[in-house]
Amino acid sequence: MKQLYLIGFMGSGKSTVGQYTSEKLNVEYVDLDMEIERIQRKKIVDIFREEGEETFRTYETETLKAVWDKVLVATGGGVVEREENIRYMKEKGKLIYLKTSFTVIQKRLRRDHSRPLWKDTNQNEALFNKRTTLYEQVADYVIICDDKSLDEIVEEIVNIYTYNGFLSCEE
Numbered sequence: 335m336k337q338l339y340l341i342g343f344m345g346s347g348k349s350t351v352g353q354y355t356s357e358k359l360n361v362e363y364v365d366l367d368m369e370i371e372r373i374q375r376k377k378i379v380d381i382f383r384e385e386g387e388e389t390f391r392t393y394e395t396e397t398l399k400a401v402w403d404k405v406l407v408a409t410g411g412g413v414v415e416r417e418e419n420i421r422y423m424k425e426k427g428k429l430i431y432l433k434t435s436f437t438v439i440q441k442r443l444r445r446d447h448s449r450p451l452w453k454d455t456n457q458n459e460a461l462f463n464k465r466t467t468l469y470e471q472v473a474d475y476v477i478i479c480d481d482k483s484l485d486e487i488v489e490e491i492v493n494i495y496t497y498n499g500f501l502s503c504e505e
């Protein structure tokens with residue numbers, strides 16, 4: 335069995351795209367952030383505030399490994415911060431980068447307060463640029479999302495899934 339991991343910056347649509355794609359493909363799906371919140375019984379903002387980012391990253395790595403049985407995984411934007419996570423995902427399956435411009439992300443997250451690393455300063459753009467380099471380095475597939483509908487994005491992932499023989503593959 336191979337996994338498909340959706341990667342990309344906060345607000346790039348990983349969770350929404352993941353949910354729709356899993357319904358279309360009828361495969362087991364998990365949203366990593368939601369799984370962390372479920373296991374820790376805490377909202378991500380509270381984990382960051384009370385335990386700090388490093389502890390969150392440790393939960394993230396543990397949870398990534400705990401969801402080995404899911405076919406499709408929507409990751410958090412910072413999953414690429416740890417080499418260990420990249421190595422693990424690369425070993426297990428394919429990484430699909432939902433590439434979305436900073437302008438679109440800024441619009442989407444204008445009123446967002448649920449993401450501790452999305453701040454009201456130009457730090458956002460610096461983080462975006464740093465992460466973009468990482469996503470591009472590690473991705474097996476890049477989907478340019480800006481001018482595409484949800485259906486179009488989902489269709490591209492379905493094609494990747496089918497092309498890779500995930501439907502019949504038992505590795």
Ligand code: S3P
Pocket residue numbers: 342343344345348367378409410411412413448449450451
């Ligand atoms: C983070 C992204 C968030 C969440 C946490 C940290 C990041 O996930 O994991 O707030 O470091 O970019 P989304 O990408 O789903 O917003």
